[in-house]
Structure formats: C-alpha cells, structure tokens
Amino acid sequence: MSVQVTVICMLRPLEVPFRYLFGPGPSNVPPRVLAAGGRGIIGHLHPEMYEIMNDIKKGIQYAFQTQNNMTIAMSGSGHAAMECAVFNTVELGESVLVAVNGIWGERVAEIAERMGANVHIMVKAPGGVFSNGEIEKALAKHKPVLFFLTHGESSAGLAHPVDGIGDLCRKHNTLFLVDTVASLGASPIFMDQQNIDILYTGSQKALNAPPGTAPISFNERACQKMFNRKTKPVSYLFDMAHLSNYWGNDGQPARLYHHTGPVSGFFSLRESLAILAEKGLEESWRHHKEVAGYLWKGLEDMGLKLFIQNKDLRLPSVTTIAIPEGYNWREMLQYIMKHHNMEMTGGLGPSTGMVSVRGMLKF
C-alpha cells in the first residue's frame, strides 16, 4: 500500500487574529496563564503533576468556598462536568427535576433523558426567576433525586438567587446541582454555606483560562448517593469512582491510570486559580460588579434597554441588551467584529433572536 491522500493547506502557518472576546464564551487569556499553558509538559502520572492537581483542588475549594474532599477538574469543558454530575448521581428511571429558563436547563434535561432518567422540567421564559415556593412545590410533587438550577444563566444574563434552595432540597431528600460556568469568580457563590451538593464551572469564563477543563465538587451527601449505586455510571471516562482515585481523593495509596488528563490545560487552570487566590474572591466579585455597573450605565445612557430589568438579578459577567426595534442584530454584531475586532453574540437556545448582544468585561 502507498500514501495516496495528500495535504496542502497544512503547509500554511497557523493564523490566529487578535480578538476582544466580549461574548459569553471563552474570555481573553492573560499572558501569565498562556505562558503556563505553554510550558513543556510532564507525565499525567508524575509526582509533580499530582502536586499541581492538589493545588488545583485547593484553588477550586477556595473559588467554590467549600471544604469538600471530592473536588476535581474534569478533563473537558462545562458539558463534561454536566454529564459527570448527572451520570454519577442518577440511576436509570430515577426522577430528576430541571429548572429551565435558558439554554443550560435544556441541556441538562436532554442529558438526563438520554441516560434514562425520569425527567421533569419547570419552565420559565429566558431570564425568569423561580421562587423558592415554586421549587418546593415541584420537589414535593416529583420527589427527584436531583434538582438542577443555573446560577449564571448566560443566555439571558441572569444571576439566579440560590439562598434557601439547598435547605429545601435537603428536606425533600434531593441533591442540589448548580451550574456556575458563567458566574464563578464574578458573582458570589458559597457552596458549603448555601448547602449546594454539586457545583461545577468552566475554565474559560471569569477564570480566564483556555477552554478544556471544568472544576466540579461533590459534598458528602452527593458522595453517599453516587458511591452507593446499584449500577455503574454509563460513562467510564466520567465515572467519579475512577476520577476520584486519579485526583487522590479516595484515600488509596496509589493513583491508577484511568485516562490521560490535559496536562497543559491543568497548568493554565492552576495559574488562573492562582491569580484568583492572589486577588481574592471578594475583590474579584467587587471588580466585576463595578465594571458591570459602568457598562450598564453607559448602555442605558445610549438609550438601550437591558434585558434583565432588576439590577440585583443581573449577571455581572454577561450583560444582555434587548434588541432595539428595527435593527438586525446579526448585521450589528458582524459590523462590530469586522471594524472593532470585538466579539459579542446573539442569544442561545430559547433566547435566540430575543437578546441582541452581550459584553463580558474582565480585568
């Protein structure tokens, strides 16, 4: 046999333009974090790598405000953390309740359905807020093993209140799963004090690392459920029994080979968590709030209306603007990208076409 398929395009050099990433997706990565990710790699099972993973675990515990031992970074984006949370804590046929007020609830409902859970959804229009009363009623009715809520609903620009919901979930013997991909580091969250059982985020938003890793933490209640299953989770790659060992959380003397973690991604994640630790969570929250307030005022002074009217419910990391009538949002965004190298984006999922542009401002 002989080589027949050829390739020409790969002889061009890699071209990467500069962009101001003001969309809800990945953020610009500071030079310090890029440099960490560009360091020569070591083996995923070297003792020095374990030290780096131990540091990452501590950095996540700080960012999440949790003492949970079962704290790791997924080798994947936020969706890997979503699937990990659902696959490990839910078994076939068990009841799951999902609050849908934007794209993320839709995603979790789909993930839970695929693995054979009995999925119930509570639906609000994008940006809608669920009251604790509504949530308790649904918990009582559906008796779910897991309740999902998005803290930072980036597709609507909402920071959903979380207080009190963890207590309701305990009362109804339900695990409380919260998505903070778009909010962590920008908007306060206290995993332990707010009785959140499972919390996850992504590396590429307010943490300012490249996409590809996703911090996740499980408390004792969640561990009780997931480590006393009757069946194995459907995914070997996302099985917390293995991931727990890989991260040195299971008390075993040796870490066994499970999969090869993204070594460079862990370097950059560690650096981004170090920057957060140096700056301090309160300062990070304060700065995001200050910058968001400045942006909101500027937008309103221009006569634009923000999509979330109650200031206290706005996500400081992602600002959503209602589309002024008579304007084509796609054309506007293309103009801004072309002439100012600035990324802003339209809505996602249920908010497509409803919300025009967003700005995620960082410092």
Add this chain to the structure above:
Amino acid sequence: MSVQVTVICMLRPLEVPFRYLFGPGPSNVPPRVLAAGGRGIIGHLHPEMYEIMNDIKKGIQYAFQTQNNMTIAMSGSGHAAMECAVFNTVELGESVLVAVNGIWGERVAEIAERMGANVHIMVKAPGGVFSNGEIEKALAKHKPVLFFLTHGESSAGLAHPVDGIGDLCRKHNTLFLVDTVASLGASPIFMDQQNIDILYTGSQKALNAPPGTAPISFNERACQKMFNRKTKPVSYLFDMAHLSNYWGNDGQPARLYHHTGPVSGFFSLRESLAILAEKGLEESWRHHKEVAGYLWKGLEDMGLKLFIQNKDLRLPSVTTIAIPEGYNWREMLQYIMKHHNMEMTGGLGPSTGMVSVRGMLKF
C-alpha cells in the same frame, strides 16, 4: 455570608521540572507546538477557528490516509474517542466483539458493557496476535455490529496486523473499529485501503502535541449505521450528529453551538499535524523504524530480552523489555527517573508486572 475557605499553596509559583518522556504516555512537545498552544485564543465559533478546524480535518485525513468527510478531533483524550465510537455506532442490546490482548481491549469492552451492549471478547495473553481465521470465526458466531482491535497495543509493545480484517468485517456486516493511539504516525496505517470503518488516535503520542484532543474518522458505512439509529446516543457531548455539525461535516450552512472546544488544544494539534505533513508520513514511519531498530539492537547488545520477539510485530513507538529475573522493575524505573530525569514505565492492565520498561523515541 462571608469568605471562609482560604488557600495558601496557590501563592507559590507553578513548578514544572524537565523530563525526558520515554514512557508510552504523553511525549515531549516540540517548542513549535508549545508556542502554537500558547497563542492568544479566539472564540470557538469564530470563522478563523472554523478555518483551523478545517485544516485539522485535512491533516487528520492525511495522517489516517482517508478521504472520509466525517473526520474530526474530539475535545478530549483517546478515551473520549473510544466512548464516541462505541456510543454512536452501537445501540442497546446490540452485539459487540472486542479483541483483548492488553489494556485497550479491556477498556472498550467495559465501555460497551456500561452502555448496555451485548459484549463478546476474544482473549489472548498480552502481546498475542489474533489470526484472521480466528477473527472470522468469532464474527460468524457473534454477528457483532462492531469489532474492536488495537493496532498499537502499547501495554505489550505490539503492532497488530490489520490487513484483510476490514474485508472480513464487510462480509459479516460488522463495523471495523481500530485504535491507533500509540501507533499513528509511527507505524503505517491506511484507513481507506485497509477498509477500516472507524479509526481514532490521540494527540499526545507520535503526534507530539499535548494530551487533550483525539482525532477520529468514520467512513460511509459507519455513518450509515450511526445516523440511522432508533435511539439517541447516551452522551450528548459525544453525539456525532452534533459533533458533525460543529466540524462543518453535515452540509448545514451554520455551525450551531454544541460545546466549547479546547481552542488552545486545537492550535497545538494543528501545528503537530502540520509538522507531520511537512515531514511526510513515509519519512515519519521510516524514522521511527530506524530509531526503534537502533534502540532494539542496543538493548539486545546489553543482554536484555524484548517482550515481542517477532521484529515485524513490534511497535516502533513503544518498545517493551522483559524483566530480567531477580530485578525489581519499580526500583529501576525510580532510579532512572531520579538520576536521569527519564520516564519509562511498567506494564498496564494485563501486562502489569510482566513488562518492565518501554522507550518511546521521537525525533
């Protein structure tokens, strides 16, 4: 609520020692590939990112020697590609046949079992070779929808012959899935000419990119099966219907948001595929063979015995050495790591304790 969990260890700088990575795991990454991975990032849905992904697709087609349109890189390591292949092509209760002669077959069998396939295994001792006759007999008996074989069995140092098996699989209406994580770029493989239906590899071996991305390709037969399923694949993240759109393979005018790809990982993967394209596949195979031959001779001149006795069956990228009697392989490997900064490793899975050290030599 107030910040209570603190972090001290993160105020130390990141420490990464230099290591010669001569184990079967990640390889040392050349400066050019590290530099590509350290470039400032852009959005995962920017037109320039699509160009980079198009280039990656062409680079994979060249490396795999395939014209398959359904060629992508997974946002994850080789295990993500493994789960993607099985989850998409197999439905609940369908028969799967797995050739187990080392750790990788064991893994695929476990993945297929978890998703509810009816798994049959053919077992040989580590490094054992399955004859085409044995394979045909098992295909006829179990009538699997999918047959798995490892081309580069790194846990034993074996390059398993592939010729003729694709034809047997066609005859028995079975998809032929081949793992080339440890062999791609080092040992010849011709996806189209060898009638391989699904092929995958990892970024971190002979491609010399950091771990975290995994090229995979499906031919028309595999697409026919996976896009005519009765049920959705159990994983949303690994659903090829979505991944195909994200990679621009489904003929749709727009790529929709599915998950956030590892932007930096794609930069470095593109660079590593570019290096392979510049050098040429034949030259890469020749060079690996030459270096491996030199290593084998040196080891044998020292009186060491290689685990795979037939030279033609040895994997050029991973050399396995039988443990001389009376030596403790753990102590030897620790000594080499400590005094020479060189990583070599013991066996994996069924070959644990049987094989002492390996060297993956690169250029």
